[in-house]
Amino acid sequence: MKKFSILLSIVAVLTVLIAAKPKPIKIFMAGDSTMADKPIEGNPERGWGMVLPSYFNENVIVENHARNGRSTRSFIREGRWDTLMSRVSTGDYVIIEFGHNDEKVDTDRGTTLYDFKANFKKFIADVQAKGATPIICTPIERRKFDANGKFVDQHGQYPEQIRKLAKEENVAFIDLQLTTRALIESKGPEESKKLFLHIAPGVYKLAPKGREDDTHMSVDGAMEVAKMAVEGFKTLGLKSLTDNLRPEKEVKVTFTQPFNELK
Numbered sequence: 001m002k003k004f005s006i007l008l009s010i011v012a013v014l015t016v017l018i019a020a021k022p023k024p025i026k027i028f029m030a031g032d033s034t035m036a037d038k039p040i041e042g043n044p045e046r047g048w049g050m051v052l053p054s055y056f057n058e059n060v061i062v063e064n065h066a067r068n069g070r071s072t073r074s075f076i077r078e079g080r081w082d083t084l085m086s087r088v089s090t091g092d093y094v095i096i097e098f099g100h101n102d103e104k105v106d107t108d109r110g111t112t113l114y115d116f117k118a119n120f121k122k123f124i125a126d127v128q129a130k131g132a133t134p135i136i137c138t139p140i141e142r143r144k145f146d147a148n149g150k151f152v153d154q155h156g157q158y159p160e161q162i163r164k165l166a167k168e169e170n171v172a173f174i175d176l177q178l179t180t181r182a183l184i185e186s187k188g189p190e191e192s193k194k195l196f197l198h199i200a201p202g203v204y205k206l207a208p209k210g211r212e213d214d215t216h217m218s219v220d221g222a223m224e225v226a227k228m229a230v231e232g233f234k235t236l237g238l239k240s241l242t243d244n245l246r247p248e249k250e251v252k253v254t255f256t257q258p259f260n261e262l263k
Contacts, residue, residue, distance in 0.1 A: 023091075024061045025240055027052070028084055030075060030123070031066035031097040033216060034140050034225075037256055042205030044197055045216050048140070048225035049095070054254040055230045059244045063087065064256045071101035071109040072119035081123070090131030093241065095229070096123050097176065099139030099158045100215065117161040124169050133238070138162050138177035140225055143196050143214035145189045151181065174232035176225065183224060195221030219253060 029035055035049035049064040056062070065084045067075070075081050075098070088094060098120075102111040111119065120136060127134040138159035144152040159177045166173035184192045196217055201210035217225065233241045 022059055025059055025244060026089070026092040027060060027062045027241075028088055028092060028094045029062065029064045029066050029097075030081065030084055030094065032070050032100050032139075033066075033068035034100060035064070035066035035097055036068055037064050037066070039206065040255065044199055044204050044207065044211075044218055045213075046219045046222035048217065048222045048229070050256050051219065051222045051253060052226045052229065053256055054223065054251055055226060055245055056241075057244050057246055060241065062256050066097075069101060069109070070098070071104075071111055072098045072116060072123075073102065073111045074109045076119065076122075081126075085126055085130065088127065088130045088132050091240075092130070092132040093135060093238070094123075094127045094132055095135045095137065096120065097137040097139060099155060099162075100142075103156060103158055113157055113161055116158055117165055120162060120165050121169070124165070124171055133172060135172040135174060135232075135236075135238075136162055136166055137174045137229075137232075140176045141180040141184055143184055143192055149189050151185045153181070172236050172238070174229060174236075176228060179228045179231075180225060183228075194218065195224060223253065 029049040029052070031047075031049060034047060036047040037050045038045045038047055047064070047066060049062070049066050052064075053060070053062045065080060067080065070078075070080070084094070099116075101107075101109045102116045104110045105112065124134045124136065139155060142154050144154060146152050155177060159175075162173070163175070165171075184195065187195070196215070197207075197211045197213035199207050199211040202208065203210070230245065
């Protein structure tokens with residue numbers, strides 16, 4: 001009888017502990033190569049979604065569905081958006097950042113400005129229908145300076161469609177184009193190379209001939225963009241996210257667990 005009472009007490013304690021454990025907060029990510037997971041070994045490239053967990057404690061789970069080369073059009077067409085949405089529940093967050101490949105209108109990925117905005121509108125409606133929160137972002141800037149050292153924008157009117165839609169739909173919005181441009185300009189033509197992939201030959205296994213890439217980011221660049229997103233969460237007052245940020249001194253590079261349901 002005494003053993004049975006002890007067993008009941010243990011069960012009761014475990015039940016309380018399980019009940020007290022908070023439900024994980026989930027962030028889903030939809031986007032292109034600037035956000036996507038990358039091979040870790042022998043590769044200098046990092047997507048900002050890949051390193052977003054660096055800023056959160058264990059209560060936040062980041063599930064990164066972003067993939068290289070995708071536009072809003074191809075992300076939908078390939079079923080990636082439907083797969084992401086099948087996993088979203090009430091109270092989750094969905095961060096959406098496209099533009100780099102939508103701008104390539106002469107390819108099967110490209111979208112017109114009208115369709116680009118319409119696809120984002122669909123994303124917003126689908127997420128809200130699940131009781132989740134959409135967070136839409138303008139695309140991060142590419143690094144380009146002219147002969148006089150003046151920054152050159154390459155996104156055209158695509159970011160403006162997202163800004164307009166954010167106002168029209170009154171949804172959470174982070175202007176990554178604006179913040180990344182400010183960062184690149186502040187560092188200038190030479191120092192800003194460290195944010196991207198300016199790699200000498202023979203340093204990395206996956207870039208044996210070296211690489212000069214002003215679209216995709218180094219770990220430093222990816223961490224900076226992820227930090228911009230975190231600052232955006234603070235500005236937006238997303239308390240369930242900001243309450244689970246690591247103290248600044250405890251921030252360390254941490255990667256997402258790759259989501260491999262669709263390659």
